[in-house]
Structure formats: structure tokens, C-alpha cells
Amino acid sequence: MIESVEAYTKAVNEAASYIKDKIGESEIPSICVVLGSGLAPLADICDVDVKLPYSDIPNFPESTVAGHSGHLIIGTLEGKRVFLMSGRFHYYEGYDTSLCTFYIRVMCRLGVKTIYFTNAAGGIADGMKPAELMIITDHLSFYCESPLRGPNLDEFGPRFPDQSHLYDVEYINLLEKIAKENGITVHKGVYAFSRGPQYETPAEIRGLKVLGASAVGMSTVPEAIIASHCGIRIAAVSCISNLAAGISDKPLCHEEVIENAAKASNDSCNLARLFIKSL
Ligand code: HPA
Numbered sequence: 179m180i181e182s183v184e185a186y187t188k189a190v191n192e193a194a195s196y197i198k199d200k201i202g203e204s205e206i207p208s209i210c211v212v213l214g215s216g217l218a219p220l221a222d223i224c225d226v227d228v229k230l231p232y233s234d235i236p237n238f239p240e241s242t243v244a245g246h247s248g249h250l251i252i253g254t255l256e257g258k259r260v261f262l263m264s265g266r267f268h269y270y271e272g273y274d275t276s277l278c279t280f281y282i283r284v285m286c287r288l289g290v291k292t293i294y295f296t297n298a299a300g301g302i303a304d305g306m307k308p309a310e311l312m313i314i315t316d317h318l319s320f321y322c323e324s325p326l327r328g329p330n331l332d333e334f335g336p337r338f339p340d341q342s343h344l345y346d347v348e349y350i351n352l353l354e355k356i357a358k359e360n361g362i363t364v365h366k367g368v369y370a371f372s373r374g375p376q377y378e379t380p381a382e383i384r385g386l387k388v389l390g391a392s393a394v395g396m397s398t399v400p401e402a403i404i405a406s407h408c409g410i411r412i413a414a415v416s417c418i419s420n421l422a423a424g425i426s427d428k429p430l431c432h433e434e435v436i437e438n439a440a441k442a443s444n445d446s447c448n449l450a451r452l453f454i455k456s457l
Pocket of ligand 1: 298299301372377394395396419421423435
């Protein structure tokens with residue numbers, strides 16, 4: 179939880195100044211892409227100017243998850259200046275949600291206007307298959323400690339922010355159009371936050387389904403709440419990396435998640451790339 183507005187704001191400013199200095203004279207990107215599972219190859223098609231280890235950025239937490247390398251990349255992709263977040267911070271790693279979302283406010287400070295989140299998620303809705311994609315249209319944050327808890331950072335956004343259109347409707351339509359034109363199978367649906375790190379029980383998944391969840395995962399929701407709080411437009415796409423607990427008989431494991439995210443990687447990267455191109 180944020181204890182002191184002054185200290186938190188100072189920490190955001192320090193991180194933003196450090197990044198700005200590293201960018202130098204080049205244009206500061208207004209787009210940020212968060213590379214979830216399967217999206218790492220996007221960095222390979224980016225014309226990279228600067229790659230900053232998170233550990234060098236003042237006040238950034240360190241990403242501890244295997245497979246999430248922890249770098250901020252600044253470069254050009256499809257002619258657009260971009261920040262690529264390679265590695266993110268999860269609640270289950272032990273950070274509280276205000277720390278998981280610290281980087282979002284740094285992005286806001288740097289002038290980011292659009293953020294593209296990707297993640298891996300367990301499919302709940304009927305008809306979803308592993309290695310397919312889902313455009314997030316809304317979320318369930320019930321199990322997520324609010325990253326806005328504590329004193330409000332008034333200079334970023336209001337105390338009681340509206341959550342009616344967290345995921346930008348124009349972006350949802352654009353993603354759907356791009357997917358259709360390029361033969362990428364996409365679902366649209368509601369992403370439910372799970373604190374993790376344990377996967378859900380079948381009973382929990384049945385409950386989430388009744389509540390309207392289409393997929394479940396352990397990231398994105400705290401970040402989307404903060405991005406929306408500070409006025410950044412959000413696009414978000416899940417890779418259905420497995421069927422959620424009890425939807426199939428198969429026990430869940432991290433290896434399956436990685437394997438299906440890799441299978442979906444081409445589609446995930448193409449959708450992200452074409453989305454950026456069309457902005
Ligand atoms: N549950 C929660 N998080 C996940 C899952 C899941 O089934 N798959 C990938 N991330």
C-alpha cells in the first residue's frame with residue numbers, strides 16, 4: 179500500500195528521469211507493450227535503441243519469475259516508438275499491488291498514452307482451446323487487493339475512478355478487425371484475477387464462471403486499474419495457455435502454460451505488431 183504520496187511520487191519521478199536520460203535526444207515512446215508469456219519474440223523484431231535491466235532503474239522492483247528476464251526495451255516497431263516491458267511484477271511474487279503497478283505510473287510520467295497488456299490465462303468459457311487468444315473486454319478484480327488503496331495520488335487520477343470502460347472499446351474493435359483480416363482466431367471475454375501462485379480449484383473455477391469470467395490469470399488486473407486511473411488507454415490480450423482447473427480432467431502445470439504460450443506466439447506477436455502498426 180502507498181504510505182506516503184510524496185515518497186511514492188518522488189520514486190516515480192526518479193525512475194522516469196533515469197529512463198528519460200537514457201533515451202537521450204530520441205523521441206520518447208507513447209506506446210508501452212507488456213510482454214507476457216509468448217510475446218518475447220516481439221523484442222526480436224524491434225529496432226532496439228536501449229535495453230535497461232530493471233535492476234538499474236531506480237526504485238523498480240526486480241522480477242523474480244523464471245522466463246521473465248526483466249528489461250525495459252526502448253525502440254521502434256513498425257515505425258512506432260515503443261517501450262517493451264520484458265518481464266513484469268506479480269502479486270504472487272510477494273510485491274503488493276502498489277509495487278506491481280509502480281512501472282505504470284512511471285510510464286504515465288514519461289507520456290505513455292496506450293498500453294498493450296498480454297498474459298497467459300486459463301480458459302473458462304465454452305469453446306476456448308489452448309493456444310488461442312482472447313481479447314479482454316472487462317475484468318473481475320474481486321480477489322485483487324486494490325492498487326489504489328491508501329492515500330490517492332491526485333495528480334495521477336481521481337479517488338473513486340469509474341471502471342465502466344477499462345478496456346478501450348475502439349481498441350477492442352480494432353483488435354477484432356485485425357484478427358479477422360489476418361486469420362487469427364480470437365475470443366472476446368472477461369479476465370478474472372487470481373492471486374496465485376497456486377492454480378484455482380475446480381470449485382473456484384465453477385464459481386468464477388457463474389460470475390461471468392471467460393478466463394483466469396495472475397496478472398494484468400492491478401496494472402489495468404492503475405493505467406486507467408492515470409488515463410492511459412488499454413488494450414489487452416490473453417493467450418489461453420491451458421483449460422482452467424476442472425474444465426478438463428488434466429492437472430495444471432506451468433510447463434503446459436509455457437508450451438501453449440509458445441504455440442500461440444506467432445499469433446500473439448502478429449496481433450500485437452499489427453495493432454501497433456495501425457495506431
Ligand atoms: N489460472 C491462473 N493463472 C493462469 C492460468 C490458470 O489456469 N493459466 C495461466 N495463468
